[in-house]
Amino acid sequence: MTNAMTTTSAIQTAGKAKSKLSPRRKVYEVGMRTLLYLSAGATCLLLLFLIGYIFVEGMPNLTWEFLTTEESVLNDTVGILPAIQNTVYVVVVTLLFALPLGVGAAIYLTEYATNRKLVTAIEFATETLAGIPSILYALVGMLVFCQMMKLGTTLLAGSLTLVIMTLPTIIRTTQESLKTVPQGYREGALGLGAGKWHMIRTIVLPDSIDGIVTGCILSIGRIVGESAVLMFTAGMSTGLQDFFSKGGLTHSSGATLTVALYGYAKENARFDLAFSVALVLLVITLVINLAAKLAGKRLKK
Template sequence: MRSLLWLSAGITCALLVFLMGYILRRGIPQLSWQFLTSSESVLKGTLGILPAVCNTLYVVCVTLCIALPLGVGAAVYLTEYATNHKLVSAIEFAAETLSGIPSILYALVGYLAFCKTLGLGYSLLAASLALAMMNLPTIIRTTQESLKTVPQSYREGALGLGSGKWHMIRTVVLPSSIDGIVTGCILAVGRIVGESAVLLYVGGMGNAMNDFFASPDKFLHSSGATLTVQLYVFAKERAMMDPAFAVAVVLLVLTLAINLAAKAAGKKLRQKQ
């Protein structure tokens, strides 16, 4: 049994190393400073992914700003405040079901709800709302399971010392479950960065460089392609595999950087508490 376990772990690690090594070997030679810091121009004959990188970062930030407070708040309510156990079980079952729904269905719902009904059109704001809707079940379930692992004695001790309900949750329960919250954040970021169906249906494929700080409202209501959409365009629409592998390398590095930043933030919060 021990040999089988080691064999399974070795195969998994070997697949990961093979995929990353193949992408890095094909993509790194295609990277250049001009490719990373310029926009695509037919007149100049240049390829650039800077707008896609900026759009990806903006979508990640806006989606997390929407989904994290709602997801963590819903998990705290279901775990600490809700008294109707049948309703809690029904919500948990619904969240688990929604977390397994294919992303194309969220794309269709986001298109009808945000692009058509709310009149947002193909925009980064509509894409962020659709991605927040898609990641809410995952954040709720991971946070809720982390909250359930906090020993009941911690709650009883805090309440016995005269702490109020919310003060106990804010100072004892949430710091003790910060690992689960960070895990939910990392899973959400991974799904946001790697998502393409929702962004194709809702976010559009604009490749213009817009200044967020000069006009945030105009920027969020403009169409924008993220790195995954740009990779799809290079690989499938234009059959340009070399730029596609270069975009894949940028995606790997960006995802790794965001995950490390989330882990560092969680560690900092634990030390602060």
């Protein structure tokens, strides 16, 4: 009852203060609110325009044969099944390496590291790495993974290069999410006798899972949309790969959907097929993001 009365009085006080505003202040508030609404509306309209334009241009050529066959001059077929397969492979392998490393590094920097100068230096390094152009990662991946480690131009080399490229994003987003957990939660858990790792696993991580999922979604968007890195390290093959044959995982070379889109638009000038590939890429990204959101909710529970 007391809380309800306090809330009511606070609302009444705010209303009186608002009514006492000068005409100039009222005009300023209305103007700023209008700008905010216009900005939000413009953002939503731009997103709807992009999705609608890709859908209208890409839907006419999106057939079952296009989705389930590979490109072949002999059979006179044009398909993107190998590109879909390669895209899923690259996303899974990259996240398989990047998520544990990124989340683990963020936990160490936030919860365990005591040398603040070292932590500051690492944070500065990760922020710098996050802003480096992808073409530089492509050159480093080609020299290190393709030549020095003798992996050749393979999907595995491309995935490992993308691991390095997405690690800074995962580390920084996870760190910021961990820092939002109130310190009282940690102190309460430790005061009740919980160990350090038990406290992190049962208190800190569940409360910061939203930020971890956000980092995962941002990383997926960068992985799926990357072309320069994969053209240098994964190749542009359009044939189906047998990942489960002898040496299949380390000797497979292929183009992802983004690289295939580049090939259709730039090399072949087939913009109709490029828009169809863009539509498939949009749907796959949406499905992966929704799956990440659902996984985050389940992990939080």
